[in-house]
Amino acid sequence: MIDFLQINPGVWLILSGIICALIPNSFLTQLTRKCLVTGAPIFTAFMITQIFTSDIVVGGKISIAGIDLTTLRIDSLSMVWGYLFCLIGVLNGIFGLHEKCRITDSSALIYSGAAIAGVLSGDLLTLFLFWELTAISSVFLVWRGGEHAYAAGVRYLALHVLSGVILLIGAIIHANYNGGSYAFDHIGLQNLGGWLILLAIGIKCGFPFLHMWMQDAYPKASVTGTVILSAFTTKMAIYTLARGYVGTEILIYIGAVMTCFPVFFALVENDLRRVLSFSLNNQLGFMVCGIGIGTELAINGVVGQVFVHVIFKSLLFMSIGAVIYRVGTSKASELGGLFRSMPITALFCLIGAGSIAAFPLLAAFVTKAMIISSVIYEAHHNSALYVIAAMLLFASAGVMEHSGIKVPYFTFFSHDSGRRVKEAPWNMLVAMGLAASLCIFLAFPWGGYQMLYDLLPYEADYKPYTVDHVVFQLQLLFAAITAFCILKKSGLYPAEKRSEILDFDWFYRKCGLYIVKSINHTWNALDTRLSNATRNTYNTINKSLYGIFSPIGGFSKTAPSGLAAVMTAAMLILVLILVYFVR
Amino acid sequence: MSSIRKPGQPGKAMDKQEGIHPFAIPFLWLGNKKVIDRFIWIPFFGLILTILIGLLYPQKHPAPWDVVPGSWALIGFVSYSLIVLCAKPLTFLLARPENYYGEGGLLDPEFSVENVEDEND
Structure with missing residues (x-):
């Protein structure tokens, strides 16, 4: 059985x-x-x-x-x-x-x-x-x-x-x-x-x-x-x-770098699904860093962050997916003003964006703070970790840039692209609606985040909704939005352009391919030369053998009998000498 | 698919009311230029308010930078501005034509540079 x-x-x-x-x-x-x-x-x-x-x-x-x-x-x-x-x-x-x-x-x-x-x-x-x-x-x-x-x-x-x-x-x-x-x-x-x-x-x-x-x-x-x-x-x-690898120190530094570098790539990227992929990379950085810290608070933060991240990241990918389904592109340069024809998708995207940016009452607020707090708590014992904490705060402002502002703004607001399309299909709206509801519910101060915390591997006595936490997080987010408005108004915010942004994959997609092609080319040239040389050698040997043994070769010609007798005698002498020395 | 665009054509405006979702009608003011221009005051006042409250309720576990009033606002503003100001040099260094890798077909050919170039040819 x-x-x-x-x-x-x-x-x-x-x-x-x-x-x-x-x-x-x-x-x-x-x-x-x-x-x-x-x-x-x-x-x-x-x-x-x-x-x-x-x-x-x-x-x-x-x-x-x-x-x-x-x-x-x-x-x-x-x-x-x-x-x-x-x-x-x-x-x-x-x-x-x-x-x-x-x-x-x-x-x-x-x-x-x-x-x-x-x-x-x-x-x-x-x-x-x-x-x-x-x-x-x-x-x-x-x-x-x-x-x-x-x-x-x-x-x-x-x-x-x-x-x-x-x-x-x-x-x-x-x-x-x-x-x-x-x-x-x-x-x-x-x-x-x-x-x-x-x-x-x-x-x-x-x-x-x-x-x-x-x-x-x-x-x-x-x-x-x-x-x-x-x-x-x-x-x-x-x-x-x-x-x-809980508590493995190198992960703290790898995670901190992971949070920061995608921010710059996401900034100049035009394809919004690629922006979200960089954003995904950046969020993974927070988790890797938390695992490196390895305290109970950090691990709780990581597990909580994984849980809500899967939901809000799916929500963001779903909303951009719905836009592609209706419009045919996810390029920021081609979008804008879609809240007029896809208002429900726009609302869900805003909830996803607010969640990833860790706005109070939305998902990541109750989890990401645990990771950053755990770094700051550990930094009280090891002051070098303040640099890591600063990097995480920098990356939080970056998250606000690429996922909190860029994705919803260039898709649904910004200038009106004039596109009038249908709202997303009902099944997409249901899936986005459920994900958005979870983003709100899992950060709800009265019974919501506590349910999330109950799932965590260690007992969680962390209180996310304290005045200082809410206020300082809002400071960061309001400052980022203010900076966006000022930079946009002053024309310093870059316009979205259609382009391919080079990443490290250039090394194998272009450079590596060039090296492989060069090796292939060299090998082909060498192979041709070797083949030619081999063919020439065979031809030469063939010709020589033909010249000696063929019916018109030297061995077929008649020779005087006296010469044959001398040659036989010479060979006999050689054999005798050889046998004498060998014995 | 979008109702207004043909491959290679620039987007053309259409009747503003046509195709607007009923749920969006009460929110059309969001696209008003005056509203967009004045939007900055919301985060700005929020920023001032949170800095003031932050003075009354300081961090319970302060980092070294928390001795500066409104430190998180400063970090947010400077970080965001720094990231955005990096766009120009980064674009110069990293941006290439869409068909740079030439892997046969782009994600959305209708909207790609490759398509426009084909038509010009």
Whole structure:
């Protein structure tokens, strides 16, 4: 008898995805598919509630080739990610109800299932399996973006598969140092395996110089695809960091850099989905930094931030996705004034923008503050961390710029582009409405944020709604908006222009490609020359042999019998001498 | 898709009332130039108010910069301005034509420079 409670709940979603992929296309099966897309995450969440009955539940133990695997582990940390991924799976399912695409539906289910199974896995090999499955299943969402997305999809797949391979190598080395145990607990940087696993996570998480896949692939995916993609991969990576690298000092600095550099790229970027991808990178920075700090307050802040971030970031991607669906572009230079024809989408986008900017009464206000406060508290003992705290405040002003102001302003307000389109389809509005409601509810001072705090892994006695916190946060935000108004009025705010903004991926998309092409060209030239030289040598040898042995060659000519006798005698003498010395 | 634009054509204005969503009608004043010009006073007064309240209720766990009154406002204003003022040099350094990588097809060809160039050819 199969014990269903021993099966990793993510597997149910993966199975649903496989069923979606196999059933043929018809109206009835489309309906079935859509029921699966929205229903399977709910069933998965139900399974998690059935399994998670105590502080930690471990199950699904199997042994393969002498290696013990724990395919299921649910505790207070992984449980949050499990529920969150189920929740966002439902929202994504509703958002994509209009899309009659088998590939999107099945990829979305397998991808979200792999992400859930990954965070609920108890060992590094199971994690590796689902790590790679997220990469393989999600690339179809990128490719659904169309012809322009093909190359980006290939790059995305290559980097993510590479990340998985590095993870596997790291896991093997790490297990060697730990008596052959593949248990996925604290990893740290004590051995090469730990460093390699961190590198693998760094690729998925968008560490500086490893982040480019995000801004390359996400904006090119389909409307629904981008929303789905933004939720899982990076947050799965944050989970692995929170599980394996809590309190690792280097993460503080990596996270601080991650919060700051995307701000500048987002500023000059014209494609609003790419702006949101940079914004995603910037938000991940806050989480990475919090994991580096590693105190209970910081980890609570990270977990809370992950929870609300997935919701408001999806909301922002959904609103821009709805705009693309109706208008056909997400370029800021082509948009403006859309609140006239898409007022409900505009309202939801404003809620998402306010949430990410951490306005009081909106989502990130109750979580991001925990991370910044934890840095400031730690800085009382280590004054160098004040620099990090200042960087986080700088990045908060940056968030206000690119996501709080730029995205809603250039899309829905700014100058009137004259476009009059229909409001977003009902299913998109429902999904955005639910996400927006959650953004408000999870920051609600009377019973809202407390529910969020109840999910956190440590007891949270943090009070976000104190006068000083509200007032100082508002100071920062009002100052940023005032600066925007002044810069806009004075003409110093840059006009949006259609362009491709170079990022670090230039090194492999242009420079690397040039090097590969040069090597290829040199190799081809060398190959041609080698072939010619070989052919010439063969011809020469052939000619010589033909000249000697052919019917017209030297050996075929008649020779005087006296010469033959002399030659035979000479050969006999040579043989005699040889035999004499050899013996 | 947008009802006003053909590939390669610049956006043309259409009847302002046509295609406006009923929910948006009470908020059309948001597009009024006077309202936009005067909007700055809302964050400005908010800023002054929060700085004044900040003097009465200082940070419970102050950072070194919190000795300056309105320090977070200053950080917000300076950071935001600095970020925006970096736009010009960054654009000069990093901006390239849309079809720079030439990967066959742009995200939204109807609105791309590539499309306009094709028509000119």
